[in-house]
Each structure stands twice: as C-alpha cells, then as structure tokens.
Amino acid sequence: MKKAKKTSVKDVKKNSLKIENEKMTMAAVSNADEIFYNRMKRHHDELRWLYMELYGNDSMFAELCDNLRRFYLERNEELKDSDQKREQDPNWYKKNDMLGMMFYIDNFAGNLNGVESRLDYIEKCNVNYIHLMPFLDTPEGRSDGGYAVSDFRKVQEKLGTMEDLNSLTAACHKKGISVCMDFVMNHTSEDHEWAKKARQGDGEYMSRYFFFNNAHEPAQYEKTVPQVFPTTAPGNFTWIPEVGHYVMTTFYPYQWDLNYRNPRVFNEMMYNFLFLANHGIDIIRLDAVPYIYKELNTQCRNLPQVHTIVRMMRMISEIVCPGVLLLGEVVMEPEKVVPYFGTVEKPECHMLYNVTTMATTWHTVATRDVKLLKRQLDIVNSLPKEYVFLNYLRCHDDIGWGLDYGMLKAEGIGERAHKQYLNDYFQGYAGSSSSRGVLYNADPVTGDARFCGTTASMCGVEKAGFEQNAEAMEEAINLDVMLHAYMFMQSGIPVLYSGDEIGQVNDYTYKEYPHKAPDSRYIHRGAMKWDLADNISDSDTVEGKIFHRLDQLEKIRKTEKVFVSTAEVHTIETGDPSVLCIERHFEEETLIGLFNFSEHEKTAWLREDGNYTELLSGKTMKLIDVKLPPYGFYYLKKNL
Numbered sequence: 001m002k003k004a005k006k007t008s009v010k011d012v013k014k015n016s017l018k019i020e021n022e023k024m025t026m027a028a029v030s031n032a033d034e035i036f037y038n039r040m041k042r043h044h045d046e047l048r049w050l051y052m053e054l055y056g057n058d059s060m061f062a063e064l065c066d067n068l069r070r071f072y073l074e075r076n077e078e079l080k081d082s083d084q085k086r087e088q089d090p091n092w093y094k095k096n097d098m099l100g101m102m103f104y105i106d107n108f109a110g111n112l113n114g115v116e117s118r119l120d121y122i123e124k125c126n127v128n129y130i131h132l133m134p135f136l137d138t139p140e141g142r143s144d145g146g147y148a149v150s151d152f153r154k155v156q157e158k159l160g161t162m163e164d165l166n167s168l169t170a171a172c173h174k175k176g177i178s179v180c181m182d183f184v185m186n187h188t189s190e191d192h193e194w195a196k197k198a199r200q201g202d203g204e205y206m207s208r209y210f211f212f213n214n215a216h217e218p219a220q221y222e223k224t225v226p227q228v229f230p231t232t233a234p235g236n237f238t239w240i241p242e243v244g245h246y247v248m249t250t251f252y253p254y255q256w257d258l259n260y261r262n263p264r265v266f267n268e269m270m271y272n273f274l275f276l277a278n279h280g281i282d283i284i285r286l287d288a289v290p291y292i293y294k295e296l297n298t299q300c301r302n303l304p305q306v307h308t309i310v311r312m313m314r315m316i317s318e319i320v321c322p323g324v325l326l327l328g329e330v331v332m333e334p335e336k337v338v339p340y341f342g343t344v345e346k347p348e349c350h351m352l353y354n355v356t357t358m359a360t361t362w363h364t365v366a367t368r369d370v371k372l373l374k375r376q377l378d379i380v381n382s383l384p385k386e387y388v389f390l391n392y393l394r395c396h397d398d399i400g401w402g403l404d405y406g407m408l409k410a411e412g413i414g415e416r417a418h419k420q421y422l423n424d425y426f427q428g429y430a431g432s433s434s435s436r437g438v439l440y441n442a443d444p445v446t447g448d449a450r451f452c453g454t455t456a457s458m459c460g461v462e463k464a465g466f467e468q469n470a471e472a473m474e475e476a477i478n479l480d481v482m483l484h485a486y487m488f489m490q491s492g493i494p495v496l497y498s499g500d501e502i503g504q505v506n507d508y509t510y511k512e513y514p515h516k517a518p519d520s521r522y523i524h525r526g527a528m529k530w531d532l533a534d535n536i537s538d539s540d541t542v543e544g545k546i547f548h549r550l551d552q553l554e555k556i557r558k559t560e561k562v563f564v565s566t567a568e569v570h571t572i573e574t575g576d577p578s579v580l581c582i583e584r585h586f587e588e589e590t591l592i593g594l595f596n597f598s599e600h601e602k603t604a605w606l607r608e609d610g611n612y613t614e615l616l617s618g619k620t621m622k623l624i625d626v627k628l629p630p631y632g633f634y635y636l637k638k639n640l
C-alpha cells in the first residue's frame with residue numbers, strides 16, 4: 001500500500017490560495033453574469049419579438065443569446081470598464097472635443113504597428129477618433145478598396161495581425177482616442193469560405209446568398225432594382241458557371257450579396273461584429289446598410305426589415321458592448337436618412353454621415369451662391385438634437401452630385417446641365433476654377449458622373465503650386481481653411497481625411513498600378529507625405545500655414561462649449577448671396593460664424609445687437625455691415 005504524502009504548511013497555504021482564487025473567479029463570473037443579465041433583461045422581449053418576426057426560429061434565437069453571453073464574458077476588463085463609463089455618460093460622443101480623422105492604414109503608416117507609432121502625430125492634430133479604412137482580409141485586385149472581405153476575423157497580412165490590432169486599440173484608448181472600422185454587412189468576397197463552398201454546390205452555403213438556376217428571377221429583380229455602377233459593373237447578378245447559377249452581386253461581380261432572410265447569416269455576422277468589438281473597436285461603420293435586405297418587386301433599398309436588423313444590432317451592442325457606437329453609411333439626403341437613427345425610445349444608429357451637405361458645400365464653392373447650402377443646413381438643424389451627423393469636406397469616396405434639384409429647377413437650373421458644370425468646374429475647365437481632379441464612373445449616355453480629388457486640390461493648392469504662383473496659393477489656402485472653419489460650425493462631429501491637415505494634393509501615381517488604374521478614386525487616396533508633414537512647424541510652408549490655422553480652429557472648438565453637438569444651430573440671412581452665417585447657441589453662450597464663399601471682398605448686411613469677440617484675432621466687433629476678405633471668415637462670440 002502506497003504511503004500517503006504528508007501535507008506541508010506550504011501546501012496548505014498553496015491550496016488555500018488556489019481555493020480563494022477560484023472563489024474570486026467564480027465571484028467575478030457571477031458579477032459579470034449579473035451585469036449581462038440585467039442588460040439582457042432590458043432588451044430581451046423586444047429582441048426576441050423582432051427576431052421571431054423576421055425569422056420565427058426559437059432555436060436560432062436561443063443560440064444567439066448563448067453567444068451574446070459568451071462574447072460578453074470574453075470581453076476584457078479594460079473594455080468592460082470603458083463600457084460602464086460610457087453607459088453612465090451616454091452623450092460622451094456628442095461633446096465639443098470630438099474630432100475625427102480617416103485614413104487607409106497602408107497609405108498612412110504602412111501597417112497597424114506603423115499607425116501605433118504615429119499616435120503622437122494624431123494627437124498633435126487634435127484628433128481623438130480615428131477611422132481605419134477597411135483592413136480585413138481581401139483578395140488582391142478584387143477588393144473594391146477593401147470592401148470585399150474574405151475573412152472577417154483576419155487582418156490583411158500586409159497590414160498586420162489581430163494581435164497588432166489589439167495593441168493599437170489599447171494604445172489608442174490610453175491616449176483617449178476612439179477607433180472606428182468598417183463592417184461590410186451587405187456582401188462577402190467570392191473568396192470567402194462561404195462563397196467557396198457555395199461555388200462547390202453546397203446547398204447550406206448557397207442559401208446564405210441569392211442563387212438562381214434560371215435567368216427569369218434575376219430578370220424580375222432587374223425590373224425594379226437600380227444599378228449602383230452601371231458603367232463599370234452593370235447589372236445586379238453574375239453567372240457562376242461552376243454551379244450553373246446566377247448569384248446576386250449588387251456592387252461588383254466579386255462581391256456576393258448576403259441573404260439576411262436566413263437566420264444563420266444574421267447570427268454569424270453578429271458574431272463577427274462582436275468579435276471585432278472585443279478587439280477594441282469603439283465605432284462600427286455599417287457599410288451600405290440600406291442594401292442589406294432584398295425582396296422581389298422592390299428596389300431592395302431601405303426596406304422595413306433593414307431597420308429591424310439595425311435595431312437588433314443596436315440592442316445586441318447595448319447588451320454585450322454598450323460602449324460601442326453604430327455609424328450608418330446611408331448615402332441620402334438628411335430628411336431621408338433620419339429613419340436610420342430610429343426613435344428616442346427605440347434607437348438604431350448612433351451617428352450618420354451628412355452626405356448631401358458635403359456635396360452642397362462644393363456646389364457652393366463652384367457657384368459662389370449659399371442659397372442651396374443655407375436651405376440644406378436649415379433642414380439638418382431642424383432635426384432632433386439626439387441625431388448626430390458626421391460632417392466632412394472629403395472622404396475616401398467620390399463626390400456624387402445628389403443635390404436638391406427641385407429648388408435649383410425653381411431657379412431655372414437644369415439637373416443635367418448643372419452636373420456637367422460642376423464636373424467641368426472641378427476639373428478646372430469652367431467658372432474661373434482653380435480646382436484639379438478627375439471624373440469617376442462617367443456615363444456618356446446619361447451625362448452623369450462623380451468627381452474625385454483631395455480638398456486641397458479642389459481648393460487650388462495643386463494648381464498654384466504647379467504654377468509657383470504665391471498669390472494664388474494664399475487664395476487657395478484661405479479657401480481651404482475657410483471651408484474647414486465652416487465645417488467645424490455645422491451641427492455634429494467634424495472628420496478630416498488624412499493629409500487634409502497639411503494640404504496634400506492629388507496623387508496621380510495610381511495610374512501606374514494595373515489594379516488601381518481603372519478606379520479614379522485612388523487619386524485622393526495617395527500615401528501620406530511624411531516629408532511634407534515635417535513642415536508643420538514651418539510657417540513659411542503651405543503645410544505649416546494650413547496646419548497652424550486648422551490647429552487654431554480645432555483648439556477653439558475644444559475650448560468653447562457652444563460647439564457641443566446638442567447646441568441650437570441655425571442660419572441667418574446676410575443679404576449677400578456669397579456669405580453664409582451660422583449661429584450656435586448653448587446655455588448662455590452665442591457664437592456666430594461668417595463665411596465668404598467668394599474670391600472677392602463681401603459684406604454681411606447684419607444688424608445684431610451687442611459686442612462680439614472674434615475668437616481668432618481677439619478683436620472686439622459689432623455685427624453691423626461686417627466686411628469679409630476674399631474667402632474670409634470670422635468666429636464671433638457674443639460678449640455677456
């Protein structure tokens with residue numbers, strides 16, 4: 001018989017410590033479960049009702065709930081602490097210190113580790129919210145700029161790894177910087193695991209897309225579904241010879257539309273969503289969200305089921321990761337995008353893009369007439385203050401001229417002729433333009449086209465630099481800075497496109513790369529010019545002048561509480577068609593912004609009572625017949 005081992009004092013202490021650790025772990029899990037179940041309790045009934053209305057599948061709903069708990073328990077303590085702080089301060093993203101910057105990782109800094117090494121520069125830009133353009137695994141040359149995802153849980157090898165993403169988001173959080181990423185919901189790449197199995201004829205995976213073994217049904221869809229890219233990717237279906245079926249491809253043939261009628265698709269995509277949130281992502285941009293639900297005899301856009309899905313996503317986020325925001329990519333005019341905010345009682349997206357105002361801004365630059373822009377801003381400003389828009393001058397995409405043509409028609413301006421003028425103007429062909437850029441998706445039949453170019457090139461920095469014209473350069477810089485000052489005055493959160501802070505111009509080298517050359521959007525997606533960024537402290541350089549003046553504006557915005565997203569904002573008539581006036585009011589403070597969209601001196605014919613301090617110069621002014629220099633602006637704070 002084996003002799004029992006004698007238990008030492010050391011072993012007793014070790015066992016006691018082990019037991020205590022196990023108790024602590026169990027207590028932590030118990031506490032975590034309590035937090036999770038309290039959140040689930042708040043949302044369970046509505047979530048189940050919506051899920052069953054859409055899918056009618058109890059077992060799939062039960063699976064979803066089990067996985068929500070699993071993802072919550074896997075969420076690290078730092079993120080859980082952040083969640084609880086943001087729950088206690090739900091308006092954290094509506095404050096006046098929010099300033100975003102978007103960029104492609106490789107163009108900005110090579111890879112994720114490179115971005116982490118540039119966080120000090122991002123801080124110097126006063127940015128506390130970065131949008132990392134698509135970085136998940138995609139096929140080379142068939143990615144649509146990263147929007148054809150082949151693996152939702154893998155970073156492109158050239159950009160790094162998931163561990164690198166964790167490191168970057170943790171480093172950002174230490175500096176108070178939130179991180180945004182694109183979540184491509186509508187489709188996968190044809191190289192995704194599901195698509196590969198579907199191509200092999202696996203019915204389970206074919207059911208996750210829209211497959212048809214005949215041309216009749218696709219033809220029925222085509223009768224009502226508009227084409228996104230009629231010149232470069234005509235039609236909404238692609239023939240797959242391996243299985244003898246058509247598959248729905250709304251965007252490009254290599255992007256297969258997901259079938260959200262299938263609960264397996266919804267569940268799995270929610271697991272991908274939570275997986276990415278658990279890697280430290282703070283803001284999830286829902287790409288092409290209006291397209292995600294398809295139904296025959298409709299336009300397959302903005303269907304009621306889309307809102308059901310987004311509302312469920314909002315609740316899932318509030319259960320598992322309430323510190324995460326949903327940003328909807330909805331490219332329509334503000335009065336039509338507002339349904340994607342949901343209601344105060346049943347919210348959907350936290351934020352949406354202010355697309356139409358961006359396009360109308362450039363219309364105003366080309367026409368020197370603020371009437372349409374004033375109307376556009378009045379529409380946005382009349383919406384509930386709970387609605388938060390992201391405002392920008394330029395982004396990664398083209399500019400589509402989605403303007404209020406009803407109002408323009410009343411002014412005797414035709415849609416086709418005006419679009420032609422705008423495209424000619426920004427290419428530098430008309431209207432005394434100094435802009436430079438190229439067209440995208442030009443359709444010779446309809447005459448429709450979109451425009452591509454950086455902010456600086458559209459303002460004339462490129463042309464003035466090429467011609468070595470110092471006077472023209474000052475005018476271009478003044479226009480560039482004035483537009484940013486006006487953008488900061490809008491209701492919502494301003495976002496810069498990387499390189500705009502130093503006046504980076506168009507990059508024509510994209511034409512040298514076969515997989516980029518057909519897509520003219522790469523003209524404004526050039527690599528960050530770090531040698532030029534080194535000039536930001538030199539006030540004699542273009543980069544230094546723009547950076548310094550934007551820095552002044554950004555610091556004013558962070559200092560003055562009147563810039564919070566919930567401030568009352570409205571426009572004031574100035575009596576001059578080229579001068580825009582925006583007033584912001586919050587609590588007892590009032591700020592008036594005046595912006596001259598003309599290259600000539602203009603007068604704002606105002607009669608406002610009281611004295612005002614111009615925040616950039618510190619001078620005291622009265623708002624009576626205020627003269628503005630060419631492309632000039634003032635930030636005028638009313639003295640109490």
